[in-house]
Amino acid sequence: xxxxxxxxxxxxxxxxxxxxxxxxxxxxxxxxxxxxxxxxxxxxxxxxxxxxxxxxxxxxxxxxxxxxxxxxxxxxxxxxxxxxxxxxxxxxxxxxxxxxxxxxxxxxxxxxxxxxxxxxxxxxxxxxxxxxxxxxxxxxxxxxxxxxxxxxxxxxxxxxxxxxxxxxxxxxxxxxxxxxxxxxxxxxxxxxxxxxxxxxxxxxxxxxxxxxxxxxxxxxxxxxxxxxxxxxxxxxxxxxxxxxxxxxxxxxxxxxxxxxxxxxxxxxxxxxxxxxxxxxxxxxxxxxxxxxxxxxxxxxxxxxxxxxxxxxxxxxxxxxxxxxxxxxxxxxxxxxxxxxxxxxxxxxxxxxxxxxxxxxxxxxxxxxxxxxxxxxxxxxxxxxxxxxxxxxxxxxxxxxxxxxxxxxxxxxxxxxxxx
Numbered sequence: 001x002x003x004x005x006x007x008x009x010x011x012x013x014x015x016x017x018x019x020x021x022x023x024x025x026x027x028x029x030x031x032x033x034x035x036x037x038x039x040x041x042x043x044x045x046x047x048x049x050x051x052x053x054x055x056x057x058x059x060x061x062x063x064x065x066x067x068x069x070x071x072x073x074x075x076x077x078x079x080x081x082x083x084x085x086x087x088x089x090x091x092x093x094x095x096x097x098x099x100x101x102x103x104x105x106x107x108x109x110x111x112x113x114x115x116x117x118x119x120x121x122x123x124x125x126x127x128x129x130x131x132x133x134x135x136x137x138x139x140x141x142x143x144x145x146x147x148x149x150x151x152x153x154x155x156x157x158x159x160x161x162x163x164x165x166x167x168x169x170x171x172x173x174x175x176x177x178x179x180x181x182x183x184x185x186x187x188x189x190x191x192x193x194x195x196x197x198x199x200x201x202x203x204x205x206x207x208x209x210x211x212x213x214x215x216x217x218x219x220x221x222x223x224x225x226x227x228x229x230x231x232x233x234x235x236x237x238x239x240x241x242x243x244x245x246x247x248x249x250x251x252x253x254x255x256x257x258x259x260x261x262x263x264x265x266x267x268x269x270x271x272x273x274x275x276x277x278x279x280x281x282x283x284x285x286x287x288x289x290x291x292x293x294x295x296x297x298x299x300x301x302x303x304x305x306x307x308x309x310x311x312x313x314x315x316x317x318x319x320x321x322x323x324x325x326x327x328x329x330x331x332x333x334x335x336x337x338x339x340x341x342x343x344x345x346x347x348x349x350x351x352x353x354x355x356x357x358x359x360x361x362x363x364x365x366x367x368x369x370x371x372x373x374x375x376x377x378x379x380x381x382x383x384x385x386x387x388x389x390x391x392x393x394x395x396x397x398x399x400x401x402x403x404x405x406x407x408x409x410x411x412x413x414x415x416x417x418x419x
């Protein structure tokens with residue numbers, strides 16, 4: 001409850017200060033690890049006898065000690081920034097006599113960051129990476145418990161203690177833009193109380209090291225325009241004539257002239273866009289015509305190549321008189337025809353079709369010859385299908401007669417390639 005109340009009060013105070021300070025204000029959140037440093041002969045037991053000092057990450061009961069904090073800064077000048085912060089954290093440690101402790105604490109502090117990189121106007125606000133030393137003082141409110149490591153039994157409790165602490169550290173910051181920055185800092189913390197580690201019998205002090213990673217936001221005013229003066233960039237406030245009255249006719253006339261020039265520039269820009277659009281469209285049309293001409297040429301070359309391919313790839317199967325049985329020579333001719341097709345680029349072409357055309361000689365009745373031509377074409381088509389073993393279509397046709405001096409040449413089936 002105390003922590004929630006403190007955070008709420010801090011946020012209310014932060015909001016009020018932000019309204020008053022404006023662009024000089026920055027706010028950051030941070031978190032990280034802290035480690036109890038070893039100090040010889042700093043602790044004492046109940047009888048006042050010195051004992052070994054506790055230290056962080058020393059025993060098996062020690063934990064990874066974390067801290068969380070919020071920080072608000074006010075730029076007093078380009079070099080000095082006053083900050084106030086709130087930190088909540090945990091500490092743990094062990095010693096050589098089998099004891100360990102756990103402490104939770106809150107800190108409320110003030111300090112100063114020193115932006116020495118802003119000492120020269122040339123580097124002020126322009127560097128991405130900055131190294132910033134800082135120093136501060138704070139009030140620490142803590143509760144510590146001391147235990148035995150072997151059975152984790154509670155030895156003593158230091159509750160509700162408050163004292164002064166001081167810190168000194170170094171920060172490395174990277175500016176993401178003019179508002180946001182990420183930073184990594186490491187600081188040495190000195191506490192004017194020996195009870196931070198559970199021993200509250202001596203009059204010594206405790207010390208610990210804190211390492212944090214954080215994100216900072218810097219409040220800025222209106223965006224400034226960049227003018228070139230003598231070749232150098234100079235920031236100047238942006239003025240808007242509509243936000244303030246016209247003080248004389250000369251200023252009004254100048255404003256009207258500038259508006260007219262602006263309208264003229266906008267019109268010129270629109271005309272330029274139209275001219276560019278017409279030129280681009282004309283260029284696109286010309287390119288499309290060239291592409292169409294090239295495509296027509298490619299189609300013509302493809303058709304000619306297919307014609308030559310078809311004339312060069314034919315096969316013939318010859319039959320005895322009145323027979324549709326394919327002999328060994330016919331089977332060999334079909335097999336060689338298919339094997340010659342397979343290595344070509346047209347073998348997997350979907351446009352490829354095989355035509356099977358049956359013939360007979362002129363002797364005999366036409367009805368009988370037509371039926372014989374069909375049987376011969378079907379026999380060849382069935383055998384072809386076993387050879388090709390894919391989806392190439394096969395079309396059967398028949399021709400009545402094809403007169404040759406040798407009637408053996410008429411008793412055939414012709415296999416052709418068609419696209």
